[in-house]
Amino acid sequence: MKSRWLLFILVIFFQQGFAQIQLEEQLAFVESLFAQEKYFDAITEAKRLSFFDSSNQYSYKVNSLIAESYKSGNKLSEAVNYFTRAERESRNPEELFSTKIKIIKINILRRAFYLADHQLVELERDTRFIADSSSLRYWRGWNYLFHDDWQQAADEFSGIDSAAALKNICEEVQKRKYSVSFAKGISAVLPGAGQIYTGNYLSGILSLGWNILFGYLTVQAFSAERVFDGMAVGTMLWLRFYDGNLSNAEKFAVEKNEIINNETLNFLQKNYQGLKP
Amino acid sequence: MMQKTIFFVLLSIFPSLLFSQASGLFAPEKRKAFADYLFCEKDYLRASEEYEALNNLNKNDSLSYSIGLCFLKMNEYGKAEDVFYQLRNSTLGEESRLLYLKTSFLLNNNIEEKTDSFSNQFGNKDLETSFRRLDLAAQIKAGMSQASLHSLDTNFEGTDVQLLRSFAENFSHPNRKSPFAAALFSAVLPGAGKIYTKNYGDGITSLIVTSLFSFLWYDNFRAGHPTRAWIFAGLTGFFYWGNVYGSYISARNYNLEKAEELNNEFDSFLNSKNYFVPKKIEGSCK
Numbered sequence: 001m002k003s004r005w006l007l008f009i010l011v012i013f014f015q016q017g018f019a020q021i022q023l024e025e026q027l028a029f030v031e032s033l034f035a036q037e038k039y040f041d042a043i044t045e046a047k048r049l050s051f052f053d054s055s056n057q058y059s060y061k062v063n064s065l066i067a068e069s070y071k072s073g074n075k076l077s078e079a080v081n082y083f084t085r086a087e088r089e090s091r092n093p094e095e096l097f098s099t100k101i102k103i104i105k106i107n108i109l110r111r112a113f114y115l116a117d118h119q120l121v122e123l124e125r126d127t128r129f130i131a132d133s134s135s136l137r138y139w140r141g142w143n144y145l146f147h148d149d150w151q152q153a154a155d156e157f158s159g160i161d162s163a164a165a166l167k168n169i170c171e172e173v174q175k176r177k178y179s180v181s182f183a184k185g186i187s188a189v190l191p192g193a194g195q196i197y198t199g200n201y202l203s204g205i206l207s208l209g210w211n212i213l214f215g216y217l218t219v220q221a222f223s224a225e226r227v228f229d230g231m232a233v234g235t236m237l238w239l240r241f242y243d244g245n246l247s248n249a250e251k252f253a254v255e256k257n258e259i260i261n262n263e264t265l266n267f268l269q270k271n272y273q274g275l276k277p
Numbered sequence: 278m279m280q281k282t283i284f285f286v287l288l289s290i291f292p293s294l295l296f297s298q299a300s301g302l303f304a305p306e307k308r309k310a311f312a313d314y315l316f317c318e319k320d321y322l323r324a325s326e327e328y329e330a331l332n333n334l335n336k337n338d339s340l341s342y343s344i345g346l347c348f349l350k351m352n353e354y355g356k357a358e359d360v361f362y363q364l365r366n367s368t369l370g371e372e373s374r375l376l377y378l379k380t381s382f383l384l385n386n387n388i389e390e391k392t393d394s395f396s397n398q399f400g401n402k403d404l405e406t407s408f409r410r411l412d413l414a415a416q417i418k419a420g421m422s423q424a425s426l427h428s429l430d431t432n433f434e435g436t437d438v439q440l441l442r443s444f445a446e447n448f449s450h451p452n453r454k455s456p457f458a459a460a461l462f463s464a465v466l467p468g469a470g471k472i473y474t475k476n477y478g479d480g481i482t483s484l485i486v487t488s489l490f491s492f493l494w495y496d497n498f499r500a501g502h503p504t505r506a507w508i509f510a511g512l513t514g515f516f517y518w519g520n521v522y523g524s525y526i527s528a529r530n531y532n533l534e535k536a537e538e539l540n541n542e543f544d545s546f547l548n549s550k551n552y553f554v555p556k557k558i559e560g561s562c563k
Contacts, residue, residue, distance in 0.1 A: 026302055044323050051311050052302055217505065229505055232493055236486075236512075 023049060027058055030065055039069040059089040064099065076110050093128045104139055105277040113147040134160055141166065142277055148261055150174040162274060173264050178253040187249035191242060194249025198256050207245040214238035305331060317562035321347040338367040345376065354380045371404050378411055388415045406432065410552045417441065418543065420449040444543050452535050456528040463524035467517060470524025474531040483520040490516060
């Protein structure tokens with residue numbers, strides 16, 4: 001009788017073990033889909049595993065995989081949603097830190113500067129992660145970099161040995177960028193000069209021409225004592241072209257800077273070998 | 278004794294093996310539960326794929342209906358319309374007929390003929406009411422006749438009736454402005470066409486600027502300053518014709534804006550009331 005009970009217990013144990021094996025096989029399946037970059041299927045199968053994992057033993061792993069898949073598919077909001085779930089299921093400070101950094105990286109990517117900065121400050125204040133201050137500084141540098149503050153990014157990278165290349169790139173970009181206030185300032189003194197400074201020669205020469213023409217007509221009207229004519233030409237034509245010249249100088253400088261930023265970010269995306277968001 | 282033990286072992290292992298076969302994560306009943314979970318999680322694309330996989334294994338109306346719901350939720354109205362049309366005579370025929378009409382309505386298709394062919398085909402009282410309301414909503418959008426207005430009283434309740442009457446009135450007599458009239462007004466008096474299309478700021482600006490340049494044009498010719506006179510003549514012509522063309526465009530924009538505003542208001546009213554959605558859809562998720 002005793003041996004029969006023992007057998008019965010063994011059978012129950014076997015069944016439980018089989019269910020466990022199924023979940024483990026499913027996890028391996030999800031990981032293989034992820035490795036093959038089949039992110040849509042990886043998410044479906046990970047969600048299936050999560051649905052049948054009644055004891056939530058794979059919860060951290062599964063939510064992280066779903067989040068990584070969403071991130072790879074550029075669905076950043078969904079990725080943050082699942083990383084947040086993974087964060088809740090993290091089992092130790094290492095997992096917690098790693099997941100929080102992954103959320104920060106996505107916020108950097110989607111240029112949520114203040115949110116990422118706030119999250120970095122929170123991690124810095126957490127006494128469990130004092131040893132990781134260099135890593136936090138590194139990601140703060142990336143946050144500045146995506147926020148178009150290259151000088152600040154260079155300063156953050158300067159104390160980190162592994163980020164020396166990044167620091168040099170940031171300094172180089174800072175040197176290449178056009179000064180928006182300088183472009184506007186020289187256009188205020190000599191119309192068209194700001195456009196010429198940013199390399200838009202034709203626009204600069206046209207702007208100078210229009211301003212000379214309408215400036216001349218305005219002055220001529222006033223000197224002929226036709227004040228009303230002078231006011232009309234001055235306000236409706238000369239001022240309009242003068243103001244347009246200032247706006248253009250600013251617009252061209254901003255556009256050129258955006259081109260430089262995007263070129264550098266593309267370069268980093270394709271060629272930088274170190275950690276990146 | 279030995280035989281009994283072997284028999285007991287086999288008896289215990291056999292059901293467990295059977296159980297393990299049926300209890301795989303891809304067993305049909307588990308797949309259905311997973312698909313329902315995805316539907317309730319609003320992951321309609323994955324839910325539809327799961328339902329379709331199950332439907333391929335064992336075709337049934339309920340699964341097809343769920344696939345249609347997924348398409349409807351994903352705003353894939355064309356696909357949803359096809360699915361519900363296929364199901365119009367199935368076990369879920371009444372719900373499917375209603376949802377078929379709803380998707381056609383959402384696709385801005387004319388549903389008048391379809392509603393005629395589906396009338397008197399609803400045994401369920403709630404669905405019959407929803408059908409009548411959908412039919413009336415479609416009539417309102419198509420410009421309901423005065424004679425049909427009384428049917429709003431019998432099919433809708435409370436303040437909704439008054440609101441629907443005003444929608445019906447606005448759809449049948451839309452507040453439109455003639456682009457040609459606007460252009461003509463502005464040709465006679467610069468800015469008048471824009472004022473006619475309730476674009477008051479632009480209208481007054483057009484009037485002032487065109488008048489000012491005309492005066493300067495005339496005055497400079499009179500005073501013997503031909504260069505400035507020609508510059509002001511050019512500017513007058515530019516602003517005058519710009520004002521005529523701008524008035525024509527302003528009237529067209531006014532009509533488009535009003536039509537879109539009315540459509541949006543009507544659609545939000547219908548969405549807020551949720552008139553044509555069978556309870557089965559919303560009730561299945563907790």
